[in-house]
Amino acid sequence: MLDSTLEKLKKSKMGLVLPLLTTIARHAKAKFVRQTKKTDAVQEKFLYNVLQAHQNTEIGRKYRIDEIKSIEQFRDRIPILPYSSYEPYLERIAAGEQNLLTAEPVVYLTLTSGSTGKKKLIPTTRRSQNIIRQATLTSIGFLSEALQKRRLKFGKLLVTNSVQNWGRTDGGIDFGTASAGVLRMDKRLYRQFFAHPYEALEVADSAARHYLCLLFALREPLMSGMLANFPMLILRTCNYLEKYAESLIEDIEKGTIASWLEIEPKLRNKLEHLHSADTKRARQLREILKSEGRLTPKLAFPYLSFVASARGGTSDFYFQRFPEYFGDTPIFGAVFSSAESMFSIYPDVNTDGSVLAVESGFFEFIPENQWEKEHPKTVLATEVKVGERYRILTTNYSGFYRYDIGDVIEVLGFYNTAPLIVFRYRLAGQISSTTEKTTEAHATQVMKALQQEFKIALEDFCITLSENDFPARYLINIELAAGNKLENPEEFLKRCDRLLQEANTHYEISRKDSIPPPYLRILAPGSFALLRQRQIECGIPDSQLKFPHISENRQFLAGLTVEREIKWPTAN
Numbered sequence: 001m002l003d004s005t006l007e008k009l010k011k012s013k014m015g016l017v018l019p020l021l022t023t024i025a026r027h028a029k030a031k032f033v034r035q036t037k038k039t040d041a042v043q044e045k046f047l048y049n050v051l052q053a054h055q056n057t058e059i060g061r062k063y064r065i066d067e068i069k070s071i072e073q074f075r076d077r078i079p080i081l082p083y084s085s086y087e088p089y090l091e092r093i094a095a096g097e098q099n100l101l102t103a104e105p106v107v108y109l110t111l112t113s114g115s116t117g118k119k120k121l122i123p124t125t126r127r128s129q130n131i132i133r134q135a136t137l138t139s140i141g142f143l144s145e146a147l148q149k150r151r152l153k154f155g156k157l158l159v160t161n162s163v164q165n166w167g168r169t170d171g172g173i174d175f176g177t178a179s180a181g182v183l184r185m186d187k188r189l190y191r192q193f194f195a196h197p198y199e200a201l202e203v204a205d206s207a208a209r210h211y212l213c214l215l216f217a218l219r220e221p222l223m224s225g226m227l228a229n230f231p232m233l234i235l236r237t238c239n240y241l242e243k244y245a246e247s248l249i250e251d252i253e254k255g256t257i258a259s260w261l262e263i264e265p266k267l268r269n270k271l272e273h274l275h276s277a278d279t280k281r282a283r284q285l286r287e288i289l290k291s292e293g294r295l296t297p298k299l300a301f302p303y304l305s306f307v308a309s310a311r312g313g314t315s316d317f318y319f320q321r322f323p324e325y326f327g328d329t330p331i332f333g334a335v336f337s338s339a340e341s342m343f344s345i346y347p348d349v350n351t352d353g354s355v356l357a358v359e360s361g362f363f364e365f366i367p368e369n370q371w372e373k374e375h376p377k378t379v380l381a382t383e384v385k386v387g388e389r390y391r392i393l394t395t396n397y398s399g400f401y402r403y404d405i406g407d408v409i410e411v412l413g414f415y416n417t418a419p420l421i422v423f424r425y426r427l428a429g430q431i432s433s434t435t436e437k438t439t440e441a442h443a444t445q446v447m448k449a450l451q452q453e454f455k456i457a458l459e460d461f462c463i464t465l466s467e468n469d470f471p472a473r474y475l476i477n478i479e480l481a482a483g484n485k486l487e488n489p490e491e492f493l494k495r496c497d498r499l500l501q502e503a504n505t506h507y508e509i510s511r512k513d514s515i516p517p518p519y520l521r522i523l524a525p526g527s528f529a530l531l532r533q534r535q536i537e538c539g540i541p542d543s544q545l546k547f548p549h550i551s552e553n554r555q556f557l558a559g560l561t562v563e564r565e566i567k568w569p570t571a572n
Helices: 002-011 014-054 058-062 071-077 083-094 126-149 178-185 187-193 198-202 206-217 231-243 245-254 265-274 279-292 315-319 322-326 440-454 489-503 505-513 527-537
Strands: 108-111 121-124 156-159 174-176 223-227 306-308 335-337 342-345 354-356 362-367 389-395 403-415 418-426 458-465 474-480 519-523 562-566
Touching (some): 014 058, 014 362, 083 108, 126 306, 126 342, 156 206, 187 198, 206 245, 315 440, 474 489, 489 562
Parallel strands (some): 223 306
Antiparallel strands (some): 342 354, 354 418, 362 389, 519 562
């Protein structure tokens, strides 16, 4: 249906495209809502369909999935599998073999960022891509209705993700980031939502790509939303808008594209033909810059209605900076997903709870009391309990069975019969001096409270461990945002330690016994920007950066300038 609709869109007037796609999205949302009223039946049907589709694959024959007749039999027959169990198959797929994990041909391989561990190859088929598309449309349906209730409009989006492939395997399969694969394979659909030409996303240089997206979006009257994978990346786009404000206005006024931007010649030529002067808009922006002293999205985009980015995990830390740039603009979580699976869809703005994507995968949940067991027991979607945390497993059309991505979610409630979940942290994302297992969720909770208590803003932070102490002490590494000063760092350090104890009981117990008192390190301005640049140089794409706020790698911050180190007061 969507493909035929897109063909019709080519012949229609552009002013009708967005409303038509929004209508399609609302139909997808309505269908999804109906499915959440019968979660058990929908989940069971999805599982049987996957098993039937993949029964003659190599992994299907290995586990004799054609014999599986019930969910219990499925759980007994197939073990909970980590990525290492799939890696040999994926190496063969990359070499050109088919019918190993999926019956359908693998048309794209997502190479994960590796920012939280080893890089992985994740297979995509046309069917698994269709599921991503359907979930995306469902998300847009929820968003458009949420905005309508607030008398806001859903319109064009500012997106800065690169759509460049990283390469092609020996077997002739393109590989790259998850977002690049999604945007490339559904190019006809997604370009209808952009406030800038699709070609701007093909530019390799990150700064140039952001500049171009801003340049065209600043002239787009229907521009109403900004979207990025993570809140940190939204803030980076805000910084680019401020940094290049004068140059952007000049280019809008003259119809030029700055000569100093690193743009591939063919793309520059194409983009220059799409760009023209708009003196009226340039004058408006220059007046704003003159009167306010800066350009922010809230000031620059008169119809800005929402910002879409990941919620949960460490997002709250960055959301504290959003009012500076966006005022009270609604924040939308869109979808909770990874390269491996689509997990849930957000039903509203300004909410952390997202609805389990019952049409996108078959899901199981491992309760906390089972995490240390070799063969943990799982519960199903309707069996989870509000307020409890689980590791989430997925079985889907990418060829994964009971796959444990290591994400820990918390159940916040139910949407009809489907659980409302929020991502809390990656299981591997922990730090321990002894056995206390402090998570990113603990650290983010503490830093959020400290910023409010001390009335300061942090550019970023990371908790690491000391090298020469045994047991190791916590090193609280912070960079103050521009214009901020920490008046009482000793008290900040003591409150940080106290709040960590309140957040993590195991830290509190160990802190009283074996863990030495923490130190506070105030890093020089620009430290975390330098650290992110290092990550990019190591091969992590800029649109996939997931900066760790805790790290057991004691060299992670090596080479950064420590302006001041505050040790624990000797009197205590």
